[in-house]
Amino acid sequence: MKPLFLLFLWVSFFSFSQEKYPKNYFQNPLDIPLELSGTFGELRSNHFHAGLDLKTQGKEGFKVFAVADGYISRIKIQQYGYGKTIYITHPNGYASVYGHLSKFNTKIEAYVKRIQYKKENYETGNLFPKTDAFILKKGEIIAFSGDTGGSGGPHLHFEIRDTKSEHVINPLLFGINIPDSKSPTIQSLLVYPLSPDARINQQYNRHKISIKNIGNGKYRSDRISASGTIGFGVNIFDRLDNSWNKNGIYSLEMLVNGKRQYYHDVSTFSFAESKYLNLLIDYGYYKKYKRRIQKTFKEDKNELSIYKDLVNNGKINIKSGFNYTIEIIAKDIAGNTSAVKIPVKGEKSNAVFKKQKDTTAYKIIADKFQKFKKENITIAFPKNTFYQDIYLDFTVDSGVAKIHTPSIALNKSYTLTFNVSKYTTQEKEQLYIANTEYAKYPRYVNTRKKDTTFYTTTKTLGKYTLKKDSLKPEVKILYIDNNQWITSAKTLKVKVSDVDSGIKNWRATIDDSWVLMQYNHKKGILTYNFSDKILAGSKHIFKIVLSDNVGNTTERSITFFKKQTK
Incomplete structure (x- = not known):
């Protein structure tokens, strides 16, 4: 009966989590089959992933739609981060966010370009249009998918936020359906001594425990002997159907002799608390081995709000002469489950641990x-x-x-x-x-x-x-020779690089008038779009001045001929 009861508890809790959020209010932001390269709450460098990364078939330019009625409350363009981003406020108390866009729709693009040319800067910072400036209907095209900002390739970053608390919420809780029938994969299991008297297999150090996959999401580990206060950690990833990306899990639970002692899930969190991810994981292990071990115990300074039903903060007091069955359970948001069982024998150790003496004065x-x-x-x-x-x-x-x-x-x-x-x-x-x-x-x-x-x-x-850094940045104007006619050209591209301190800024002009050049830092390409402004006459001079972070400067110019075309 106990397994059925635990299943009932999980289904009840999961159903409650799902029912908190409207299921049919938001449509999909793309009109192509949805596949994910990144899930909500994934463990990233110093933060949790705050949304879904929707694949765009390795290409840019797919239509991006407003997921519900609302108005654009914020627009931001930055070189890194989310790149070109739109924030839409909806009347039901939520906001949606769309990042790494290549360009906006015609009306929004014109609004942003006016500000960029006024500031003579690609980066706009946060723009807050009047609430009636961009009223949107559900399904309206707002932008096109891209690869701007700190993106690792073409995709759409999509978020849903609570407008009151500014917490981000897992978009999959709102009814977005991604095929997923695969259980998470448990890669490794570690056990930690957490008190001065703790011993694990007669030693006082972190142990990696061998585990065996016995099928159907079930794993078992070698038996360990222990005493004192101990804790566990696991390295886990999840895969969705039709995808080989290693994604994050939804929840992690630990039972001690059948009773829950630890639980967390990533249904929602605030940006302010995201840094405490570094206390959720074994940070030192990650820096050394590049694998994130999620602890099933809570550190004292950890202020994450994702925890529920903790007993002794997930730390387990092992008593001599008693046997324990520890079960660690990982679930994805579709409810697919994997679990590893760890037999522990409580055994008093006579091994003496001598702490290494610190001699540093600092x-x-x-x-x-x-x-x-x-x-x-x-x-x-x-x-x-x-x-x-x-x-x-x-x-x-x-x-x-x-x-x-x-x-x-x-x-x-x-x-x-x-x-x-x-x-x-x-x-x-x-x-x-x-x-x-x-x-x-x-x-x-x-x-x-x-x-x-x-x-x-x-x-x-x-x-x-x-x-x-005594070297000047390198600049190469692409595809155009001096004094060349380029009437049919739609863009002007410049290849830039700097081997030491790195590129800081640039200023480009045509006929001494500032022009907007978008920088793809992954490819080192600056691009100007000739549709931005009407050029008078046919003879023009393009000039670019590029500076690195210590002020070394390179200047290039070229004369070209171009008749204005509609």
């Missing part, structure tokens, strides 16, 4: 502001930058600051400052702060310059140094 007290200096480098940590007290490794060798390792997640940014008083004015102009964790690929970090100091703020520990 001790972090998490709830205090702390500042340390070594040679010409200073690091300053606001209180609660770290989630717990730690001993920090801080060394400087040949101008490279090693600030611990990037295996610890931070709650806040800290400040890293270099004293540059020994450099000449010209040298300082070409210097920038770089993250050199991967020595072959130094990465520019936002460098703020004062007379005698350079500083940056970051949430990433690791290696940093000053790098010199």
Whole structure:
């Protein structure tokens, strides 16, 4: 009877979750068969995925529709992030979001272009049109799918938000149907000692436990012996029908001798809490092995709202002489289930654990502001930058600051400052702060310059140094020769690159008048569309000035001939 009762509880809970949201209010945002490359709540770098990533057959330009009546409440264009984005407010208390668009419909495009040309900037920031500027009907074309912003390929990012709380909600709870008959895949299982007296197989360290897939979503593990307080973690992915993408799961549950001790699901969350994903996962394991282990216990500083029915925060007290059956259950939003059972024998251990002594002078007290200096480098940590007290490794060798390792997640940014008083004015102009964790690929970090100091703020520990960039960016005007007639050309494209500090900005003009060039940073291509403005006469001069992050500048110009065509 117990399995049937648990099934009834799951079906009841899932039905309740589904019934909270209207099922037939929103239509699909695309008119092609819906396939997902990314699911809601997937574990991403430092955040949960806030929507659905809808595949567009590897192409751009599919029509994007308003999913319900409403008005456009916000438009945003940025180089990274969601790229070209539309936000629609609906009268039922929800808002829909459409990201990575290639272009808007004619009316919206004209509105945005006017602002871009007025500001002489591709990035608009947040635009808030009047509520009656763009009134939309359900099914109206608002834009076309694309690959703008921080997209990894053509697709539509789609969200539904609660307009009151600004929480994002899983769009699949609103009746969008994606074929899914596959159970999640459990890849690996880890167990953790969580108290000083805890022992696992006579040792005090994290253990990876072998598991075997016995079919139909069922797994079993090797038996372990343990004592004290322990916790578990699993690496899991889910696949949808007709797709090989490794997607996220919907819920994770843990039973101890048949009783629920841990549960979370990703039906909704706020952007403010998304950073606590780094406490949900084993962050150090992820940084080392690039696999995200989801813990079935809650860390003390974890403020995620996704948890329900926690007993002792999911931590299990193992008593000597008792046997335990731990079952970890993963579900996708369609209800497909996988579960692994772990037999645990409570066995007192005589193994003595000697904690390695920390000798570093740089001790972090998490709830205090702390500042340390070594040679010409200073690091300053606001209180609660770290989630717990730690001993920090801080060394400087040949101008490279090693600030611990990037295996610890931070709650806040800290400040890293270099004293540059020994450099000449010209040298300082070409210097920038770089993250050199991967020595072959130094990465520019936002460098703020004062007379005698350079500083940056970051949430990433690791290696940093000053790098010199004396090379100008490279610019190549594509497909056009000087003094060429290009009457039939619809666009003008420029290939740009910079090997050191990276491209910061550009300014392009035709006949000394600013023109809008959209940057595809993945391909390094800037594109101007001739339909933007009417050119007077037939002879024209195109000029572009490109700057990198330290101010090195390259200028190119070309004369072309083009008759205005309708």
